[in-house]
Amino acid sequence: MSESAVKWPSGRGRFVTFEGGEGTGKSTQIKRLADRLKAARMRILVTREPGGSPGAEIMRHLVLSGMGKLLGPEAETLLFAAARDDHVHTVIQPALNQGTWVLCDRFADSTRAYQGSLGRVPAALINAMQRVTIGDLKPDLTIILDLPVEIGLQRAAARRGSGTPDRFEAEKPGFHQGLREAYLKIAADEPARCVLIDANSDPDTVAGRIWTALRDRLLPTPASVVSI
Ligand code: Z5A
Numbered sequence: 330m331s332e333s334a335v336k337w338p339s340g341r342g343r344f345v346t347f348e349g350g351e352g353t354g355k356s357t358q359i360k361r362l363a364d365r366l367k368a369a370r371m372r373i374l375v376t377r378e379p380g381g382s383p384g385a386e387i388m389r390h391l392v393l394s395g396m397g398k399l400l401g402p403e404a405e406t407l408l409f410a411a412a413r414d415d416h417v418h419t420v421i422q423p424a425l426n427q428g429t430w431v432l433c434d435r436f437a438d439s440t441r442a443y444q445g446s447l448g449r450v451p452a453a454l455i456n457a458m459q460r461v462t463i464g465d466l467k468p469d470l471t472i473i474l475d476l477p478v479e480i481g482l483q484r485a486a487a488r489r490g491s492g493t494p495d496r497f498e499a500e501k502p503g504f505h506q507g508l509r510e511a512y513l514k515i516a517a518d519e520p521a522r523c524v525l526i527d528a529n530s531d532p533d534t535v536a537g538r539i540w541t542a543l544r545d546r547l548l549p550t551p552a553s554v555v556s557i
Contacts, residue, residue: 342424344425346471347471347474349528352481352486373429402444407458410440440455470522472542473526478506482502513525526542
């Protein structure tokens, strides 16, 4: 089924999040998916976390500079939550309400993986903050890109060149292995929302896997496909 033959669902937009460890190709694949959906005349918003709104971009600078880490895991989690609150209420929710599809580079699963599983911030605290910041909002689909840690770190290092690693890139390899396992667990725990994508292939192949997942889970059934 080609995208140009699809009768796109109307009403509220769909919320698709991309998750995964360092250098797994989230930004690369979000752009590809957005281009493909836009070519099919879909209204698409690409955004990211932390960030995505003016207020949240200020928080992004704080956490990626490492200043949040100095405050301790709980306070750092609060910074991510504050950024998400602004992003959800000023950008994501209004776009979805207008029928725009939102593709977001990282969302609440990043807090569960980085601050929860790795930072050992209690789930009760993360859940409480989530109730305040995102309420009932849940991604319609979460694409989790999976890659051996050493390949992801090599890709990230090649992209960075001589630049300085950010607060999370600077963590030891054991951290990144734990991160991979945290994402595998999220995918296993919530199969209705999450799809695990093997990201250890060339970008075109990975994009094809993502398209298949999105088509199977979010696009209309064959009965609603129109002929062109
Ligand atoms: N964080 C958190 O702790 N808690 C939270 O609640 C949230 C976030 C929301 C944001 O970093 C950090 O914030 C993040 C988690 C934390 N930690 N880290 N690190 P960011 O936004 O600056 O970066 P990122 O989200 O981690 O993205 P990334 O790992 O840096 O990259 P990526 O988007 O996954 O990959 P990419 O930029 O698309 O690709 C990386 C390189 O590989 C690039 O040169 C590509 O050309 C290349 N690439 C991509 N795909 C391929 C394939 N298939 N083959 C070969 N090469 C490829």
